[in-house]
Amino acid sequence: MAEIETPGLRRISIFDTTLRDGEQAPGNGMLPDQKLRLGMLVDGLGVDIVETGFPASSPSDYKATQALSHQLTNARFATFVRAVRADVDAAVQAGGVEKHQIQVLATGSDIHLEHKRGVSRADGEHEMADTIKFARSLGVTDISVAVEDATRGADDLLHSLIDTVLEAGATTIAIGDTCGCLLPDEFGALIAKVREWAPRPTVVATHCHDDLGLAVANSLAGVMAGADEVQATLGGIGERAGNASLEEIVAALIYKGKSLGVYTTVRPDLLYPAYQVLAEAIGLPPLRNKAVVGVNSFATQAGIHQAGILRNPATYEYLEPEVFGRQRQLMVGRHSGRAIIRYLLDQLGASDEGALVDQMYEEYVSGREGGECYDLDTVKALMRERLEGKDEAAALR
Structure with missing residues (x-):
């Protein structure tokens, strides 16, 4: 087995969104107590960030965020908000500001601006700047911008949006392949451009969906192109075909880390027990042909x-x-x-x-x-x- 940590390699941050993006898919809903149990197990894996939910969306997410914000011992926690001051206020009320990353949803494509939002590019940038500044006024210093549908966004739209949010105080840019529509080389090329537009210390993160079965491959292509963080879920649960699978990402980073020039500090031996708790919580039947956690994996x-x-x-x-x-x-x-x-x-x-x-x-x-x-x-x-x-x-x- 490859060394988990090797000098000279770049450490990749792992953002677990099982309790938010994973949970919001049909059939995956969890009670606050279930989220607390699973969130603590994910924390024990050694991930960097546990996304607890969308506090403004429901009392259940609010309660889960309250509990996890006090119980996590290793990871920071993240909450999901729209570019609305009230959402930020609810997230801060639920979890405070210590070790708290606010992840603000940005609109990253003209098709979403026009057909989902009915707003202009300028409107989208203005609301993001206002929301980020408001969060900072409440004492939040860790602010991620989740650029939805970025993989169908025009370069000039994305570049201008990123410039705006960085100026307002964002610290992470998470690029969403929301519809899972890109091939690995295409996604890698996009991450390389974002890396130029958002130089370090800004964190660039990947958030890939599995509609073409390429969420893990795209995430790794993003890492190779300079991404610092991967957003993923246990078992790859999530909208439609799901998200990038946390266990598959970790396996690739451990066994192919030297080839990729990176490493992870997530504990692979604890992935399967956490997955079993998830499967029990959401009634996920045993899967024979799933990598790492499948019945027939070994x-x-x-x-x-x-x-x-x-x-x-x-x-x-x-x-x-x-x-x-x-x-x-x-x-x-x-x-x-x-x-x-x-x-x-x-x-x-x-x-x-x-x-x-x-x-x-x-x-x-x-x-x-x-x-x-x-x-x-x-x-x-x-x-x-x-x-x-x-x-x-x-x-x-």
């Missing part, structure tokens, strides 16, 4: 794969299960081979001579139908009974 029944893994797990495992708090699972099913049978016979201290291997293979592998799979302990127990002559309990029914 499981296989294929004979060719199992033969390699039994000799050296690196043959088919690039990500190591123990790094992510997971366990390797070799399952017995109709696609398994004789290698797993030999392995189990060796575990039982039995002969692995050909006839016995063939007999057990016929009984527990080739004779199976459908997609049923069985864990090794179950099959080993049945094989033991079979070897002891207890035929009645031997077969998988």
Whole structure:
């Protein structure tokens, strides 16, 4: 495994928006107590910012922000506001100003200005400047501008908007691929331009959606182009197809950090327990084919794969299960081979001579139908009974 922290690499900040953008999608709503429990687990991961919600939108988000603002011990917390003074006031009332980032929603495309907002570019800039200055007057010093639909915004619109908000006192520019419409090279090119318009110490952040299945790839392209921060959600939950997956981002930063010139200090071993709490809270069913947190992320029944893994797990495992708090699972099913049978016979201290291997293979592998799979302990127990002559309990029914 790559070193988590290597001198000379650039540290990437992680902004978790599971409790805000992730939660606002249909079916993902959480009660304040659930948000508190999950938010504390995310805080324990070592993320930099936990977005607690949109306090002005509901009593539930207000209450969750109140609780988390007092309970978080590692991360700063962020609240989401529109470019409206009343929203900022509600956020500050809920969470105070200490360790509090206000994230103000800006309109980043003409299509949104005209068809959603019905305002001009100048109006959009004016309301942003006014809101940022108001937040600063209340004592807020950490102000992020979330540029919605930035990936469909014209360069002159975005450049002028960024100049305006930086002059007003913004400290972070978060570029939203709100509709998930760009390819990685396109998104990287946009981040490179924003990086020129907003030189450090201004933080440039990515906020990518997964409509084309490219949220993680786009986020990483943004990092390569100079972004300092990635906004993501556990399990990639969020609007429509979801957001960039936090666990996938962390895995890429750990295993490909040297190639990217970056590193993360998020603890990968705590990602899966946090995801399990999220799944329980929102009723998310187990997913077989999800990277890092999926049921089959570190499981296989294929004979060719199992033969390699039994000799050296690196043959088919690039990500190591123990790094992510997971366990390797070799399952017995109709696609398994004789290698797993030999392995189990060796575990039982039995002969692995050909006839016995063939007999057990016929009984527990080739004779199976459908997609049923069985864990090794179950099959080993049945094989033991079979070897002891207890035929009645031997077969998988």
